[in-house]
Amino acid sequence: MTKFMTLKDAVATYVKDGDSIALEGFTHLIPFAAGHEIIRQKRRNLSLIRMTPDLIYDQLVGAGCVRKLTFSWGGNPGVGSLHRVRDAIENDYPCALETVEHSHAAMANAYEAGAAGLPLAVFRGYVGSELPLVNKEIASIICPFTGEQLAAIPAIKPDVGIIHAQKADRAGNVLIEGIIGVQKEVVLSAKRSIVTVEEIVDNLEVTPNACVLPAWTIDAIAVAPEGAKPSYTLGYYDRDNNYYKQWDNISRDRDSFNQWLESHVFGQGDV
Amino acid sequence: MTTHNDTTQYTSAEMMTITAARALTNNMTCFVGIGLPSEAANVARLTHAPDVTLIYESGTLQTKPEVLPLSIGDGELCESALTTVSVPEMFRYWLQGGHIDVGFLGTAQIDRFANLNTTVIAANHPEGGKNGAHSYANPRVRLPGGGGAPEISTNAKEVFITVKHSKRTFVKDVDFITTIGFGRDGKGRDNLPNIGRGPSVVITDLCILKPDPATKELIVTSLHPGTTKEDVIEATGWEIKFADSLETTPVPSEKELHVLRELKARTEKAHSAQEAI
Numbered sequence: 001m002t003k004f005m006t007l008k009d010a011v012a013t014y015v016k017d018g019d020s021i022a023l024e025g026f027t028h029l030i031p032f033a034a035g036h037e038i039i040r041q042k043r044r045n046l047s048l049i050r051m052t053p054d055l056i057y058d059q060l061v062g063a064g065c066v067r068k069l070t071f072s073w074g075g076n077p078g079v080g081s082l083h084r085v086r087d088a089i090e091n092d093y094p095c096a097l098e099t100v101e102h103s104h105a106a107m108a109n110a111y112e113a114g115a116a117g118l119p120l121a122v123f124r125g126y127v128g129s130e131l132p133l134v135n136k137e138i139a140s141i142i143c144p145f146t147g148e149q150l151a152a153i154p155a156i157k158p159d160v161g162i163i164h165a166q167k168a169d170r171a172g173n174v175l176i177e178g179i180i181g182v183q184k185e186v187v188l189s190a191k192r193s194i195v196t197v198e199e200i201v202d203n204l205e206v207t208p209n210a211c212v213l214p215a216w217t218i219d220a221i222a223v224a225p226e227g228a229k230p231s232y233t234l235g236y237y238d239r240d241n242n243y244y245k246q247w248d249n250i251s252r253d254r255d256s257f258n259q260w261l262e263s264h265v266f267g268q269g270d271v
Numbered sequence: 272m273t274t275h276n277d278t279t280q281y282t283s284a285e286m287m288t289i290t291a292a293r294a295l296t297n298n299m300t301c302f303v304g305i306g307l308p309s310e311a312a313n314v315a316r317l318t319h320a321p322d323v324t325l326i327y328e329s330g331t332l333q334t335k336p337e338v339l340p341l342s343i344g345d346g347e348l349c350e351s352a353l354t355t356v357s358v359p360e361m362f363r364y365w366l367q368g369g370h371i372d373v374g375f376l377g378t379a380q381i382d383r384f385a386n387l388n389t390t391v392i393a394a395n396h397p398e399g400g401k402n403g404a405h406s407y408a409n410p411r412v413r414l415p416g417g418g419g420a421p422e423i424s425t426n427a428k429e430v431f432i433t434v435k436h437s438k439r440t441f442v443k444d445v446d447f448i449t450t451i452g453f454g455r456d457g458k459g460r461d462n463l464p465n466i467g468r469g470p471s472v473v474i475t476d477l478c479i480l481k482p483d484p485a486t487k488e489l490i491v492t493s494l495h496p497g498t499t500k501e502d503v504i505e506a507t508g509w510e511i512k513f514a515d516s517l518e519t520t521p522v523p524s525e526k527e528l529h530v531l532r533e534l535k536a537r538t539e540k541a542h543s544a545q546e547a548i
Contacts, residue, residue, distance in 0.1 A: 026329050026344050026358055027329065028329070028346070052343075071416065073419075075414075075416075077342035081413070086413050090413065103421040103422055104418050105362040105367070105419065105422035108358045108361075108362045112359040123422075124425070125422045127421075127463065129417070129448055129451060130390075130448040131390070148464055178346065179329045179344045179348075180356075181344070182358050182359060183357075211357075231344075232346055234346055238346060239342070239345070241341055
């Protein structure tokens with residue numbers, strides 16, 4: 001059953017050095033506040049998983065929290081490169097970064113397999129792509145009924161799944177609206193889960209088919225208003241595009257990144 | 272290529288977008304990539320193809336954005352969609368399930384067999400081989416990666432590609448096949464079950480290219496007005512061939528130009544009012 005906690009306590013309790021962690025949100029509901037708390041608590045040797053690493057993983061990688069990154073599209077959306085990730089890959093700064101590269105279809109299938117309790121995902125993918133040459137996790141399997149060769153990759157089952165959502169009710173049930181990405185799959189596939197929400201409400205006022213995670217699927221809920229900024233939360237705030245553009249300059253240079261880290265992460269109060 | 276043509280009052284970029292838009296028809300279901308494909312697909316929807324079904328990989332089905340999305344998860348896509356499904360459902364049911372007529376893609380690098388590279392630029396790296404498998408770990412330029420493209424290209428019934436023409440982009444062999452066109456030898460789709468027919472057209476700011484029916488090598492089928500064969504030869508990294516019946520691409524209509532410019536103006540206005548970091 002879920003507990004309401006401060007984000008500081010939730011990260012302290014559930015995120016350990018060396019964990020595999022998926023902070024998801026498909027360019028929407030990106031859990032920035034939770035990522036910054038992980039940086040503040042100086043977690044190390046994390047194995048991070050995320051379809052679109054986005055700025056939040058650029059920040060975690062630049063802060064030295066990460067040793068391994070699993071991803072399927074690693075850019076600054078609409079802007080360009082993730083410079084801290086590139087510096088880690090190309091120059092081992094601030095530490096070496098191992099990468100595991102997939103396609104979106106592969107990762108979406110692998111999250112779903114994780115949520116379904118399966119050891120692997122099977123899908124029609126990677127045909128003719130050279131990604132299997134550079135990612136040893138990509139295998140193939142023969143359909144026992146048709147003989148068709150299909151792609152197979154391991155299910156994603158992170159130690160910790162972290163998402164942001166619009167709201168929780170007082171019992172801890174969580175409503176996710178809009179682009180729901182792989183939010184449900186991450187929580188259900190993870191051993192432990194943290195959900196940050198914009199607010200707690202008396203009644204979620206859901207329609208019958210709404211995307212709701214019951215309280216008993218979540219370990220910790222932390223209230224984090226604007227917890228997905230500079231990405232966006234449908235119904236609450238838009239994406240801050242200037243932040244994404246300015247990140248290109250801030251992250252390009254190690255010194256300006258480290259200054260940003262001091263003033264915007266370590267210099268900020270805990271949520 | 273110049274960015275503006277004074278005699279006909281449209282830019283080569285506008286020519287490219289509008290030509291790409293014309294490739295889409297009203298009854299198609301199109302899986303749209305962000306950037307140039309998204310711009311073209313929405314121009315199609317706002318001109319000759321009002322009922323074209325646009326689908327983005329973030330899960331937005333049948334979306335009708337007023338302004339162009341800046342990222343794949345832009346709220347505009349969700350709020351103007353018929354419905355929004357999860358990303359696993361999008362890739363499993365809608366794409367892999369065979370509901371997509373056209374995958375509309377951009378790329379960083381494309382080769383003569385329409386293979387796409389959005390992973391690494393590596394060919395000139397001193398420690399890199401010609402084949403991506405050998406130079407992947409030590410790239411000259413690390414690109415964002417495949418995203419949805421590898422499966423869009425094989426699970427959609429056909430693929431349209433739009434990309435600016437330059438020697439850096441149009442190479443004989445891509446450094447790395449992120450997304451298959453027709454493979455290293457043009458035969459990469461042969462004898463495979465359940466695979467789409469692949470790229471059927473490539474639209475650039477200079478011309479239209481289509482795969483040769485026999486060899487699958489891209490050949491120029493139409494030159495945009497004001498473009499010469501030499502322009503295309505100069506901007507292509509292999510010995511480009513031209514169709515016997517080489518056509519001239521029709522110029523953009525007033526309506527198409529108006530719709531495109533209004534769309535871009537609306538987009539710029541919507542995305543400019545933002546707070547500082």
